[in-house]
Amino acid sequence: MVGRLQLTLALLKPDVTRVPHVVQAIRNKIIQEEFIVVRHKEVRLQREKTEEFYKEHRGKFFYNRLVTFMASGPTQALILAHEDAIRHWRTLMGPTKVYKTKYEAPDTLRGLYGLTDTRNSTHGSG
Numbered sequence: 001m002v003g004r005l006q007l008t009l010a011l012l013k014p015d016v017t018r019v020p021h022v023v024q025a026i027r028n029k030i031i032q033e034e035f036i037v038v039r040h041k042e043v044r045l046q047r048e049k050t051e052e053f054y055k056e057h058r059g060k061f062f063y064n065r066l067v068t069f070m071a072s073g074p075t076q077a078l079i080l081a082h083e084d085a086i087r088h089w090r091t092l093m094g095p096t097k098v099y100k101t102k103y104e105a106p107d108t109l110r111g112l113y114g115l116t117d118t119r120n121s122t123h124g125s126g
């Protein structure tokens, strides 16, 4: 019997969307971790959308870099369902900061595929 399912929005950011075998590896991990992929769509986020999406970070030193990056290429958007979707996906992603992640959680998605604090492979909505 399956309990109530929670949904989260997962994004594979433009840095990983550019690399098909990494997208496939992340998809395999998603299935392996028993998420149900409710929807999966490739989107091209316009600059205004990324500014709105990250508005809580407006004014921070990395904001301009972040919104420019998110509008720089296609993004894979997935609606994931799981009993503990938000927490489980965030655990799978690992910490935000790439340096910390490479040392403390190297097997997470950001540990494996993150390039910099901005280009850190994935997003998970709370």
Ligand SMILES: Nc1ncnc2c1ncn2[C@@H]1O[C@H](COP(=O)(O)OP(=O)(O)OP(=O)(O)O)[C@@H](O)[C@H]1O
Pocket: 057, 062, 066, 095, 096, 117, 118, 119, 120, 122, 123, 124, 125
């Ligand atoms: N110090 C930083 N330098 C550069 N980019 C940063 C920094 N902190 C956060 N970011 C970028 O802003 C995004 C949102 O930051 P937030 O603090 O909400 O992290 P998060 O909750 O781990 O990530 P997300 O919201 O993307 O799931 C991060 O994923 C990262 O791309």
